Amino acid sequence: MRAVGLFWLSLRIGAMNALQYRADFFIQLAQSTIGLGTALAGVAIVFGQTDELGGWRRDELVALIGVFVMVGGLVGVVIRPSMERLMEGVRLGTLDFTLTKPVDAQLLVSVRQVDIWRLMDVALGAAILVFAIAQLGGRVGLAAAAAFAVMLLAGLAIVYSFLLVLATLAFWLVRIENILVIFASMYEAGRWPVGIYPAWLRVALTLLVPVAFAVTIPVESLIGRLEPTTLAGTILLAACFLVVSRWFWRLGLSRYTGASA
Amino acid sequence: MSGRAPGSLMEIYRSKFRSEIAVQFAYRGALAIWLLGLLLEPVIYLVVWTTVAASQGGAVGGFTAGEFAAYFAILMVVNQLTFTWHFHEMEWRIRQGFFSPLLLRPVHPVHNDIAENLTFKLLTFTAVVPAAIVLLVAFRASLQPSLVDVLAFIPALALAMVLRFLVEWTLALAAFWLTKVSAINQAYYVLMLFLSGQVAPLALLPPIVQTLASLLPFRWMVAFPVETLQGRLSPSEILTGIGAQIVWIMLAWGLLQVGWRAGVKRYSAVGA
Amino acid sequence: MAIDDRSPAILVRELRKTYAVPEREPGLRAALGSLVRRRTRQVEAVAGISFHVSPGEIVGFLGPNGAGKTTTLKVLSGLLHPTAGEVRSLGHVPWQRDPAFLRRMTLIMGQRNQLAWDIPVIDSFELNRAIFGVPRDEYRQRLTELTDLLELGELMRKPVRNLSLGERMKCEFAGSLLHRPEVLFLDEPTIGLDVTMQRRIRAFIAEYNSRTGATTLLTSHYMADVEALCRRVVVIHHGTLLYDGDLTGLVARFSPHKSITIDLEDGGEGLGERIPALVGPPEWIVSHAEGRLTLRVPRSETARLTTRLLANLPVRDVIVDEPPIDEIIDLVFAGRAGPAEVPPA
Numbered sequence: 001m002r003a004v005g006l007f008w009l010s011l012r013i014g015a016m017n018a019l020q021y022r023a024d025f026f027i028q029l030a031q032s033t034i035g036l037g038t039a040l041a042g043v044a045i046v047f048g049q050t051d052e053l054g055g056w057r058r059d060e061l062v063a064l065i066g067v068f069v070m071v072g073g074l075v076g077v078v079i080r081p082s083m084e085r086l087m088e089g090v091r092l093g094t095l096d097f098t099l100t101k102p103v104d105a106q107l108l109v110s111v112r113q114v115d116i117w118r119l120m121d122v123a124l125g126a127a128i129l130v131f132a133i134a135q136l137g138g139r140v141g142l143a144a145a146a147a148f149a150v151m152l153l154a155g156l157a158i159v160y161s162f163l164l165v166l167a168t169l170a171f172w173l174v175r176i177e178n179i180l181v182i183f184a185s186m187y188e189a190g191r192w193p194v195g196i197y198p199a200w201l202r203v204a205l206t207l208l209v210p211v212a213f214a215v216t217i218p219v220e221s222l223i224g225r226l227e228p229t230t231l232a233g234t235i236l237l238a239a240c241f242l243v244v245s246r247w248f249w250r251l252g253l254s255r256y257t258g259a260s261a
Numbered sequence: 262m263s264g265r266a267p268g269s270l271m272e273i274y275r276s277k278f279r280s281e282i283a284v285q286f287a288y289r290g291a292l293a294i295w296l297l298g299l300l301l302e303p304v305i306y307l308v309v310w311t312t313v314a315a316s317q318g319g320a321v322g323g324f325t326a327g328e329f330a331a332y333f334a335i336l337m338v339v340n341q342l343t344f345t346w347h348f349h350e351m352e353w354r355i356r357q358g359f360f361s362p363l364l365l366r367p368v369h370p371v372h373n374d375i376a377e378n379l380t381f382k383l384l385t386f387t388a389v390v391p392a393a394i395v396l397l398v399a400f401r402a403s404l405q406p407s408l409v410d411v412l413a414f415i416p417a418l419a420l421a422m423v424l425r426f427l428v429e430w431t432l433a434l435a436a437f438w439l440t441k442v443s444a445i446n447q448a449y450y451v452l453m454l455f456l457s458g459q460v461a462p463l464a465l466l467p468p469i470v471q472t473l474a475s476l477l478p479f480r481w482m483v484a485f486p487v488e489t490l491q492g493r494l495s496p497s498e499i500l501t502g503i504g505a506q507i508v509w510i511m512l513a514w515g516l517l518q519v520g521w522r523a524g525v526k527r528y529s530a531v532g533a
Numbered sequence: 534m535a536i537d538d539r540s541p542a543i544l545v546r547e548l549r550k551t552y553a554v555p556e557r558e559p560g561l562r563a564a565l566g567s568l569v570r571r572r573t574r575q576v577e578a579v580a581g582i583s584f585h586v587s588p589g590e591i592v593g594f595l596g597p598n599g600a601g602k603t604t605t606l607k608v609l610s611g612l613l614h615p616t617a618g619e620v621r622s623l624g625h626v627p628w629q630r631d632p633a634f635l636r637r638m639t640l641i642m643g644q645r646n647q648l649a650w651d652i653p654v655i656d657s658f659e660l661n662r663a664i665f666g667v668p669r670d671e672y673r674q675r676l677t678e679l680t681d682l683l684e685l686g687e688l689m690r691k692p693v694r695n696l697s698l699g700e701r702m703k704c705e706f707a708g709s710l711l712h713r714p715e716v717l718f719l720d721e722p723t724i725g726l727d728v729t730m731q732r733r734i735r736a737f738i739a740e741y742n743s744r745t746g747a748t749t750l751l752t753s754h755y756m757a758d759v760e761a762l763c764r765r766v767v768v769i770h771h772g773t774l775l776y777d778g779d780l781t782g783l784v785a786r787f788s789p790h791k792s793i794t795i796d797l798e799d800g801g802e803g804l805g806e807r808i809p810a811l812v813g814p815p816e817w818i819v820s821h822a823e824g825r826l827t828l829r830v831p832r833s834e835t836a837r838l839t840t841r842l843l844a845n846l847p848v849r850d851v852i853v854d855e856p857p858i859d860e861i862i863d864l865v866f867a868g869r870a871g872p873a874e875v876p877p878a
Contacts, residue, residue, distance in 0.1 A: 027443060027444045030444045030447070030448070031444060034451050035447075037451075038454060041455065041460075042460055045460060045465065045466060048465070048467070049313055049322060050313045050316055050317055050321070052316060054316075178290075178291050178294055179294070181294050181295075181298065182294055182297065185297060185298030185301055188302065189301060189304075192309055196312045198308065198399075201308070269666050272663045273663040273664055276660045277663070279660075280649060280652050280656045280657065280659070280660045283653070283656055284649060287651040287652065287692070288651070358645060361607075361612050362640075362645070364611075364612060365611065365612065365630075365635055365640055366635065366664050366665075367633075367635040367636045367664065368632070526614065529613050529614040529628055530613075531552065531553070
């Protein structure tokens with residue numbers, strides 16, 4: 001559980017750094033609230049005109065928004081900032097210092113940088129999710145909750161692997177600072193169930209950029225709409241993603257030439 | 262604004278065009294990624310609304326699925342032509358000290374930004390128009406504008422470009438007073454999202470929101486040209502809209518002057 | 534205020550600039566409190582300085598970090614509005630930033646980049662040409678001249694990001710001088726450059742000045758820059774003027790000593806006891822070994838002592854020298870130097 005320990009340490013350092021800039025707290029609070037309000041207002045506008053969207057009812061979509069904001073927050077707390085720092089490290093050669101530490105390098109680069117204010121999104125998203133589950137009433141059983149937890153973890157693993165692969169590309173192509181933006185803009189599509197999109201976009205959101213696994217599938221498992229085969233398949237896929245991204249990371253690392261490059 | 266002959270101002274623009282194209286070319290990868298995002302956003306709402314229309318028996322709030330497709334495809338083009346990035350740019354410039362050299366040129370910095378803007382638009386326009394056509398075809402859009410609509414669309418679009426640029430450039434001046442403008446930026450962005458017709462055509466929003474959108478400049482910056490080209494507006498509505506655009510442009514222009522003067526005064530009082 | 538042709542290119546009278554600096558105390562409560570009410574402290578960056586620069590002069594503007602040099606340069610070039618005082622650059626009030634003024638001056642900062650980062654240098658030049666309204670034939674002629682002087686050649690076709698620091702600085706100079714400014718404000722133009730490149734830049738500034746008669750105000754931490762370029766220096770410290778006059782005068786004023794180095798015939802054999810008696814006060818002798826005698830003597834005593842030593846010792850060679858300028862500047866800034874009174878300008 002070295003990963004957890006390191007992550008915790010990064011979190012504490014990040015918190016201590018961030019607390020120096022208190023104004024950021026209010027800015028992030030405003031931004032998170034506005035972001036969530038926007039998503040909910042969008043749902044309200046759509047459901048002002050209809051009772052269901054592609055088979056999804058209002059409360060189910062509110063749950064989806066909750067997970068969308070929460071997962072976005074989790075990615076924003078540690079994965080994205082760490083990946084950005086990794087890419088910068090490759091560009092400037094400062095990765096040298098990371099590689100000389102007696103810890104698994106992939107682990108270290110994955111938890112190096114923390115943006116604790118984004119925890120606000122995690123909290124707000126979770127609150128909305130709880131609210132939505134209460135609205136859904138007795139439809140969420142223990143099994144569904146367990147399946148949701150597993151799917152959420154699998155989804156995060158897939159997103160993490162995907163971002164690691166994108167960031168690892170920096171070993172080959174140095175000037176791709178904003179490649180992570182691809183994920184950010186595709187992720188916006190995740191605020192709606194991927195099932196409503198036309199086939200080509202659905203495929204892209206599932207296989208090219210794994211937004212479906214991060215948001216839609218966990219919520220589907222929560223509201224008992226997920227086939228057991230999809231559940232098993234997702235776990236398998238998450239394992240594959242982890243293995244492949246690790247292999248790719250190793251490959252990239254072997255190309256690293258340090259600051260002199 | 263610097264009181265020089267218009268001929269030499271044209272020359273500055275020409276030079277800026279040339280160097281800006283070179284800059285954008287250096288960042289063609291970033292440009293491609295940016296275009297991807299630009300393309301995706303209207304597709305998301307297009308899909309949501311065509312799904313809603315389908316579930317409601319073909320039409321919602323006076324929009325058929327085909328009309329939604331047309332709305333969001335045109336919206337994408339209008340958005341591409343009107344959007345600006347000065348919120349980020351201004352803050353970055355002031356914090357990093359890149360503002361000073363700009364201030365020492367014998368030309369008002371707004372010309373630098375107008376030229377940059379137009380060049381970027383010109384470059385990306387070539388990619389956005391084919392993308393819009395693909396959307397129109399792929400989602401079987403229905404669009405039959407009259408000649409009057411097409412003719413009215415042109416000034417409506419041009420005025421929308423001017424208005425949005427002036428409004429956003431003026432708001433970006435807040436960076437002279439605040440160290441972080443991101444919260445203002447986001448609040449404005451959200452207002453923009455709902456009140457300028459990005460999430461849904463304004464006709465689908467509650468009446469109070471529609472009134473707000475028309476009283477504030479938002480509708481006139483984006484939604485109005487789209488509605489015009491779709492043939493949803495009567496000639497008198499079009500004329501009223503153009504009038505509203507002109508009034509807001511004059512107001513924004515005045516605010517820009519005042520804000521600029523005050524901002525620079527502050528900048529030269531506190532230093533960089 | 535109208536100023537005719539014989540007036541100074543730069544005029545500064547009782548210039549003051551105070552900044553309000555936010556004060557922050559440590560601790561959570563203080564931090565929360567500062568969200569509501571910010572406390573500020575007034576810091577006087579420039580506390581009333583006066584000087585003027587005649588057309589064509591190159592003046593070195595010296596002072597330790599935080600002395601107010603950059604603030605003054607920013608006021609003179611129009612970036613900052615002073616708190617009080619009167620300033621004219623080329624007869625203009627700089628902070629009004631009249632385009633007619635901006636077209637006649639330039640500000641070059643060694644630590645800031647003004648050329649566009651991602652495009653070839655020549656494209657940035659072309660943009661500057663348009664912005665400053667330089668006629669095309671003049672532009673071409675000046676570009677050729679600057680290219681020759683600075684040996685730009687192939688550099689101009691490369692994007693700025695691919696240039697070394699020295700190459701970039703040369704291009705900054707060329708780009709900032711295409712409109713042939715009459716006043717140059719140079720803020721640490723040689724900072725971070727290697728010695729060869731420093732020398733090149735220095736030679737270029739001198740050459741530009743002699744060709745165009747441009748008035749130049751220069752700050753630098755490298756005394757070699759100042760010695761090579763500036764007959765006159767203005768020294769400020771803690772926002773006040775310490776000295777304004779020629780460089781040799783600075784040495785005379787602030788260093789009350791000279792150094793005398795004497796080489797003796799035959800290694801000075803057998804002179805051991807006679808030397809201290811001849812010199813006088815033992816603290817004047819810095820070292821005496823292997824036939825070389827080094828002395829540090831009050832300025833007023835130098836001539837008399839040198840004569841005495843020459844008459845009484847088998848001298849092979851004698852050097853009477855000022856201490857290195859770096860050392861003097863050090864003394865000035867450390868406040869250990871003699872009393873500073875500003876000579877009438």
